[in-house]
Amino acid sequence: MKYDKSLFLTGSIILTLVCVILAAGCSSSATPSKNGAVTATSALAQVTVVQTSEQTSAVTVAATTAIPTKTVILSNGMTISYPITWEMEESSDTSLRDYGRVTTNIANFFSPTTYNGKYVTFSIDVDPETISDNDRYFNLATVAVQNTFGTIEITHHTQMGYTEPCTMCKTYNLEFEADLETRTDSGIDKRTLQRWYHFIDADGTFYIITINNPGLAYDQAYEMLKSIKVTTASTGKHR
Numbered sequence: 111m112k113y114d115k116s117l118f119l120t121g122s123i124i125l126t127l128v129c130v131i132l133a134a135g136c137s138s139s140a141t142p143s144k145n146g147a148v149t150a151t152s153a154l155a156q157v158t159v160v161q162t163s164e165q166t167s168a169v170t171v172a173a174t175t176a177i178p179t180k181t182v183i184l185s186n187g188m189t190i191s192y193p194i195t196w197e198m199e200e201s202s203d204t205s206l207r208d209y210g211r212v213t214t215n216i217a218n219f220f221s222p223t224t225y226n227g228k229y230v231t232f233s234i235d236v237d238p239e240t241i242s243d244n245d246r247y248f249n250l251a252t253v254a255v256q257n258t259f260g261t262i263e264i265t266h267h268t269q270m271g272y273t274e275p276c277t278m279c280k281t282y283n284l285e286f287e288a289d290l291e292t293r294t295d296s297g298i299d300k301r302t303l304q305r306w307y308h309f310i311d312a313d314g315t316f317y318i319i320t321i322n323n324p325g326l327a328y329d330q331a332y333e334m335l336k337s338i339k340v341t342t343a344s345t346g347k348h349r
Contacts (some may be wrong), residue, residue: 188216210251211251212238216236242314267283304325
């Protein structure tokens, strides 16, 4: 009997210990302890750190893949920055333009050719005449463009105050789209022309920037436009 009672007592102790161990595990799973909560928070913080790290890495890659630019000083005191992947061509051609003025072309920039053979052209002209009525100049240029291309959809048409690209510069914008038809040997070629004109009145001297197909490299063309600086002969001081 003693043996059975001792065996029973031993078994009871072992069974109690097993229950205590299981109860501790069940309790930890059902109701997390304070230490468990800290661990969960740490795990969440680690995930957040990983996500932040990935985002930072993505931003860094985007920054390093930006196309470098080259800054050049053109004739008549104009400075412009353009992507090094573009081609630059200096010029001195003087002729009648589609905005109705005889001007001198001083530079042209060409973007890389796209898969369908198209590219962006960024041309800069200078009007040799000194202009006193800049608003009239812009309005007549707009009429000339409409006469040249017929029916056009003007998407942007603004006259801006004295601001950059120089202290005494006044700028004008004309952007439009037009559906053109060209008769060829194989039939009629239909295409949509997208063009920007940017007129800069630098103390009576007009610079005209013409951009063809800007949508093919919108950001680069826009950044080139913003980078333009003009040095005028006027000091801005008067007696």
